[in-house]
Amino acid sequence: MKIDQELCIGCGQCLPYCPVDAISLEDDLAEIDFEECAECGNCLRMASCPVDAIYQQELVWPRTVRSILSDPLTIAEESGISGRGTEEMKTNEVTGRFKLGSVGIGIEVGRPITGARFYDVEKVAQAVAKLGVEFEKINPTTSLMSDPSTGKFKDDILNEKVLSAILEFPIKLEKLPELFDVLKKVSDEIDCVFSLDVATRIAPDGSVPTDPFIKASGLWLAPNGKTNVGLGRPRYKEDLS
Ligand code: SF4
Ligand code: SF4
Structure with missing residues (x-):
């Protein structure tokens, strides 16, 4: 994102809308730190710049990656959906992708303020790949891998830099302790944060x-429940016999 400084009147209205603090006022004119901007589009959509000084420059590869994973309105070509992860993670009761004994994992690397660089x-991803996990194919983050097996x-x-990127994969229930150990170790090796x-x-x-498994690991647990109340018809019925 860029600001036309010929137009900017330095009102400061756009500053609070940036989730990674990339906009600052210098000599009463707003400017965007191009290296820190995650191309989320928030300032352009929300700040209602009184003089229309904020504009989207042409996005070319590899900078397009920022927009795909940070701007909720950008549709990722690979998944055909907007957003950072796959919709299926939220509709398990309809698709039955994660059956009993199998656990769906989502690792969201990066949060507002910190964002995340892809080297983190x-x-x-490389740490959990060593456990032999298979990353979800219909996921914009997986589509950016040159070798999903590693x-x-x-x-x-x-x-x-993106606001966050989500790694998704299923894992066997009994492999959870190993996964938690790997994640605790790699959390000391990165410059940002992730949620699990x-x-x-x-x-x-x-x-x-x-x-x-989560209680034994000592990790903080924030339970979230979801019940299908008939808005989606399950395409899968698990044999519980
Ligand atoms: S909202 Fe517009 S005029 Fe105000 S500081 Fe930001 S870019 Fe400049
Ligand atoms: S596009 Fe997003 S990250 Fe970039 S300056 Fe605007 S609000 Fe900040």
């Missing part, structure tokens, strides 16, 4: 299969 996303990303995007989503079906007795 790669460190996390978690290696294309070299020319490693310095690109652990998606599971509730067992027939009402227990949550992943809870004992």
